[in-house]
Amino acid sequence: MAMTREELTRQMQQVIPLLKHCAVLGIKVLDVDAGKLSLELPYSEFIIGNPDTGVIHGGPLTTLMDTACGFAAIAALDEFVLAPTLDLRIDYMRAADPGKSVIGDAEVYRVSSNVIFARGIAYHNEEKDQPIAHCTATFMRLDPDVRKDNRVENNSAKNKIEKMSGES
Numbered sequence: 559m560a561m562t563r564e565e566l567t568r569q570m571q572q573v574i575p576l577l578k579h580c581a582v583l584g585i586k587v588l589d590v591d592a593g594k595l596s597l598e599l600p601y602s603e604f605i606i607g608n609p610d611t612g613v614i615h616g617g618p619l620t621t622l623m624d625t626a627c628g629f630a631a632i633a634a635l636d637e638f639v640l641a642p643t644l645d646l647r648i649d650y651m652r653a654a655d656p657g658k659s660v661i662g663d664a665e666v667y668r669v670s671s672n673v674i675f676a677r678g679i680a681y682h683n684e685e686k687d688q689p690i691a692h693c694t695a696t697f698m699r700l701d702p703d704v705r706k707d708n709r710v711e712n713n714s715a716k717n718k719i720e721k722m723s724g725e726s
Contacts, residue, residue, distance in 0.1 A: 593634035612656030
């Protein structure tokens with residue numbers, strides 16, 4: 559049974575901040591729906607790639623888009639499970655403006671028996687028609703039974719996801 563929008567939002571807001579790279583970057587959940595996710599990467603001096611211009615480094619933007627697409631993939635499934643990245647391609651269209659947060663929107667456009675396909679766009683608020691980057695990504699659809707047999711007990715984010723999905 560698919561989760562409601564409220565359940566998806568609650569779970570994403572709880573899990574994403576547990577991911578160390580998202581916590582360090584300050585990535586926040588803005589909106590969630592079945593197969594869709596919107597995240598915000600706040601501007602900070604910590605993520606500047608060029609100190610002369612104040613432009614954000616590509617690494618945090620890549621993290622934003624991989625996370626947005628990956629969790630959109632999870633939100634497209636009937637249960638809250640991990641979906642590791644198989645492939646991520648990002649086309650950078652322009653530099654992000656210094657001092658502005660970046661929004662990362664992602665949506666799933668196909669779910670097969672083994673692979674989830676997603677696409678995303680990074681932009682500044684109110685400037686969706688002037689994208690910073692576009693991406694396409696694929697994610698492995700893990701069989702929940704296989705995942706149960708291969709647990710890593712010391713991963714707090716994974717443990718939190720399993721706890722929320724009702725596993726013990």
